[in-house]
Amino acid sequence: MTRGLHALAGGLLRGCLAIGSAVLLVMHLALFVPGFGLGVIFLLPWPIVTMRLFTNLVRRVCGGVPLPYRDRPEPPEGEPDGRYRHDRRLYRSPFWPRQFRYLEWALGDPATWRDVGWLLTNPVVGGLLGFGPAALVAVGLAVAVSGGSVWWVPVGLGMVALGGVVAPTAVRAHDAWTARMLAPRTGLGSLKAWLGKRFVTLTQLAALGGLTVLSAALAVLAFVAFSLFAVGIVGAVPESAAAVRRFTALRRQLAQRWSGVAIQTPYRPEPELPPRRPDGLYAVGDSLYKTKGWTRFFQRLDWIWNDPATWRDLLWTVTDPIVGGALVAASAGAVGYGLVGMTIPALARLGRLDDPPALAILADRPVLALLAGLALIVAGTAFAPAALRLHGRWTAVLLAPTAKARLALRVEQLTESRDDATSAQAAELRRIERDLHDGAQGRLVAVGLALGAVEALIDTDPAAARRLVADARESTARALAELRDLVRGVRPPVLAERGLVEAVRALALDSPVPATVSAGLSGRAPEPVEAAVYFAVSEALVNAAKHAAASAVTVEFGHVDGVLTAVVTDDGRGGADPALGSGLRGMRHRLSAFDGTVRVVSPPGGPTVVTLEVPCALSSPRTSTSSGKGSSSS
Numbered sequence: 001m002t003r004g005l006h007a008l009a010g011g012l013l014r015g016c017l018a019i020g021s022a023v024l025l026v027m028h029l030a031l032f033v034p035g036f037g038l039g040v041i042f043l044l045p046w047p048i049v050t051m052r053l054f055t056n057l058v059r060r061v062c063g064g065v066p067l068p069y070r071d072r073p074e075p076p077e078g079e080p081d082g083r084y085r086h087d088r089r090l091y092r093s094p095f096w097p098r099q100f101r102y103l104e105w106a107l108g109d110p111a112t113w114r115d116v117g118w119l120l121t122n123p124v125v126g127g128l129l130g131f132g133p134a135a136l137v138a139v140g141l142a143v144a145v146s147g148g149s150v151w152w153v154p155v156g157l158g159m160v161a162l163g164g165v166v167a168p169t170a171v172r173a174h175d176a177w178t179a180r181m182l183a184p185r186t187g188l189g190s191l192k193a194w195l196g197k198r199f200v201t202l203t204q205l206a207a208l209g210g211l212t213v214l215s216a217a218l219a220v221l222a223f224v225a226f227s228l229f230a231v232g233i234v235g236a237v238p239e240s241a242a243a244v245r246r247f248t249a250l251r252r253q254l255a256q257r258w259s260g261v262a263i264q265t266p267y268r269p270e271p272e273l274p275p276r277r278p279d280g281l282y283a284v285g286d287s288l289y290k291t292k293g294w295t296r297f298f299q300r301l302d303w304i305w306n307d308p309a310t311w312r313d314l315l316w317t318v319t320d321p322i323v324g325g326a327l328v329a330a331s332a333g334a335v336g337y338g339l340v341g342m343t344i345p346a347l348a349r350l351g352r353l354d355d356p357p358a359l360a361i362l363a364d365r366p367v368l369a370l371l372a373g374l375a376l377i378v379a380g381t382a383f384a385p386a387a388l389r390l391h392g393r394w395t396a397v398l399l400a401p402t403a404k405a406r407l408a409l410r411v412e413q414l415t416e417s418r419d420d421a422t423s424a425q426a427a428e429l430r431r432i433e434r435d436l437h438d439g440a441q442g443r444l445v446a447v448g449l450a451l452g453a454v455e456a457l458i459d460t461d462p463a464a465a466r467r468l469v470a471d472a473r474e475s476t477a478r479a480l481a482e483l484r485d486l487v488r489g490v491r492p493p494v495l496a497e498r499g500l501v502e503a504v505r506a507l508a509l510d511s512p513v514p515a516t517v518s519a520g521l522s523g524r525a526p527e528p529v530e531a532a533v534y535f536a537v538s539e540a541l542v543n544a545a546k547h548a549a550a551s552a553v554t555v556e557f558g559h560v561d562g563v564l565t566a567v568v569t570d571d572g573r574g575g576a577d578p579a580l581g582s583g584l585r586g587m588r589h590r591l592s593a594f595d596g597t598v599r600v601v602s603p604p605g606g607p608t609v610v611t612l613e614v615p616c617a618l619s620s621p622r623t624s625t626s627s628g629k630g631s632s633s634s
Contacts, residue, residue, distance in 0.1 A: 004164030008134050010171045015130030017058055022123040022371075024054055028116075048106045055115045059182055062175040068111040068184035073101045111184070118181040124375045129174040136163030201384040202332050204258045208391060209328035211251065212321045218244050219317040234301065241304045244313050248399050255399075259392020266309040266401030271299060308402065316398040323394050331380045331387035338376030342369045444479055447472045500530040504537050504555055513545045513570070515553040523618030525564050529594055533566055533612060536587040536598070540568040540610045548572025548608055559618055566612040574606035587612070 028047045052069065059065035076084045076097040083090040086097035106112050137160050144156025218240075225240035245267070252263040273296060274282055281288040282295035284302060289295040304310050450472040457465040495503035501519040508515035524530070537555060544550045550572035558565045587610075588598045596614035 004167055007167035007171050008137060008164065011130045011133050011167050011174075013061065013130070014126055014171065014174050015134070017061065018123050018126030018130055020054065021119050021126065024051060025119045025123070028119070048112065051112075051115050051119065055118065055182055058118075058178060062178045065179045065183050068114070068182065070105065070109045070111070073105045076101065111182075114181055118178070120374055121181075121378050122178075123371055124378070125177060126174060127371075129170045129177075133163040133167035133170050136160070136166070198381045198384055201388055202335060202381065204254075205328050205332040205384060205388055205391070206336075208254070208258075208324060208388075209332060211254075212325045212328065214247065215317045215320040215324070218247055219314070219321075222314050222317065238297070238300050238304055241310055241313075244310075244317060248313050248316065251395055252399055255392040255395045259388050259395075261389075261392035261396050263396050263400045266312070266399070268303065268307050268309070271303055273299070308404075312398045312402075316395075319398070320395075324391055327387045327391045327394070331384040334376045334380030334383075338373040338380065342373030342376065345369070444476075447475045447479070450475070495530060495534055496527070499524050500534055501557055503530075503534050504557075507534075507538055507541060508553075508555065511541050511545060511553065513541070513550050513553050515541060515555060517555045518557070520556070520558040521564075521618060522559065525614075525616050525618055529564065529614050529616045532590050532594060532596070533564065533614060536590055536612050537566055537568060539587050540612075543576070544568070544570035544572060544608070548574070548576070548606070550606075550608075562615055562617060564614045564616050564618075568610040568612075569607055571607050573604075574602045574608050575604045576600055576602035576608050576610075 024047075028051065056067065059067070076086065076094045078084055078094070079090065083092055084094045084097045085091075086100045091097055140156040140159025140161075140163060142156070143159065144153045222240050222244060225236035228234075228236050249265070252265070255261045255263055273292065274284065277283060277288070281290060282292070284295060284299045287298065289298065450468045454465045454468045454472070457468070494506050501517065501521060505517050508517050525533070541553060541555075544553045548570050550570035553568065553570045556565075556567045556569075558567075591598060591612060591614055594614050594616070596612065599611040599613075600608070601611075602608040
């Protein structure tokens with residue numbers, strides 16, 4: 001009983017603090033608007049001082065939360081000429097430099113913004129947790145005393161008991177929430193960074209909300225195209241489907257970039273133009289056409305019409321304004337309405353401005369509208385990351401390939417990787433044959449001729465024979481060196497003996513750009529995979545030195561969830577495009593034989609990050625350190 005009464009009293013105190021935070025928030029707005037907007041900066045430090053006095057009181061009430069503020073700056077010192085400097089200006093009095101220093105100190109402290117965030121949310125959270133149990137008790141007593149029948153007495157007493165029971169929990173929840181908001185924080189988890197991330201997320205959601213309007217427009221366009229198709233005008237269908245496919249391709253990219261949901265392209269490959277029949281006509285299904293243009297048109301129409309992904313795209317354009325729009329409205333829409341629709345008109349009414357904007361709801365209760373608007377802003381901001389993730393998952397429901405389409409894409413990828421592997425193998429055999437023919441084979445033939453000449457001269461001119469033997473020995477040594485280089489190009493000995501990491505370290509030592517290699521591998525990958533990754537990393541190091549003008553390169557190996565990764569990062573000029581570079585395309589073709597992928601992120605100005613991923617299992621656990629030219633890590 002005593003504990004419940006103490007908790008109720010503590011809750012009332014915390015509710016009063018919620019009212020005080022609302023009053024202090026209004027005072028902040030009243031002083032910050034002229035302070036920032038009109039340049040009256042001497043007004044700015046005073047609300048910050050008042051806010052810190054108030055939040056320090058709250059910290060003491062809520063269990064002694066430690067102070068998070070940075071040390072106050074020292075007062076300005078005078079120059080030899082008696083003036084005081086701040087930035088690049090001199091002042092005759094220390095007043096303005098002190099004000100500027102204090103303002104920079106206060107506004108640059110993340111704890112200040114956490115205090116502001118607490119002021120924004122405490123009127124709602126603190127009011128509910130503080131006054132909620134006391135309100136239950138008060139209502140329960142009123143019901144028990146003034147109820148119309150005896151049945152209201154137990155109901156009222158039950159509400160009183162419930163208020164006494166939940167009061168300690170509500171006080172603890174309030175204190176824990178306050179400590180989370182107002183306690184010191186280490187690292188980057190400041191409110192400023194949190195608000196920055198939420199602002200970016202809300203901006204992305206707002207952009208997706210605008211794109212839902214375009215989805216509805218494309219749905220209308222598709223309806224018109226198919227209506228024309230029904231009356232015999234077929235030309236609009238392929239163009240409408242192409243526009244929808246370009247739009248859905250953009251939405252798949254945004255889902256991967258913003259929501260982290262990777263969505264494959266589900267469309268069937270476009271068929272090639274059929275060969276001419278003996279009578280000179282082209283066959284598309286059961287129809288024959290004379291010209292390539294009409295053949296291509298009806299072939300494309302048949303390809304689009306019979307692809308299930310086309311109809312899933314159309315269904316998505318119809319449903320995205322509903323489902324996607326609801327997710328956007330629940331987050332970015334709530335923030336926008338809370339800020340514009342309720343908070344600003346409520347402030348105008350509280351300020352007694354003439355002809356304030358009308359409110360959709362709570363028009364006659366501006367204080368309640370202000371609190372509701374702030375609650376909408378907080379709820380929408382907190383829900384924004386989840387809404388963005390759900391939006392990406394919703395996009396994948398219809399725009400991702402089905403199981404049948406994934407199987408067809410998989411067959412196509414395996415066919416392409418088989419062709420690439422066959423072509424690469426044939427090219428490698430041709431290179432070996434050419435190197436043997438032009439290099440070692442020619443030198444060995446020359447050695448044979450020289451030995452034949454030695455046989456003829458050994459009796460008549462021993463000195464000339466000795467010279468020919470010396471030349472033959474040098475040719476043999478050069479042929480042996482070329483054979484070693486050839487074998488090293490096929491599979492470096494260090495790769496076979498010591499593994500992928502040590503082989504790349506050897507590359508790093510010979511690289512003209514200082515390179516650092518770090519390894520997180522617990523074993524050896526299969527030999528073909530090691531060879532493919534080795535040559536891909538070698539190509540990336542060559543590109544960094546030859547094209548990127550880099551001054552440093554790092555290579556990081558890892559193995560997570562059955563995928564071997566190699567990340568090559570350089571600090572060069574950037575701008576690498578896999579579509580324009582044969583080396584990057586070669587890396588992709590080399591790894592595709594093992595279901596590997598190559599991702600290149602290279603904005604203009606750098607850095608360039610090349611990520612190689614190959615699914616494989618490791619064997620023979622071993623421990624490896626890491627090193628490179630000029631540096632090492634583990």
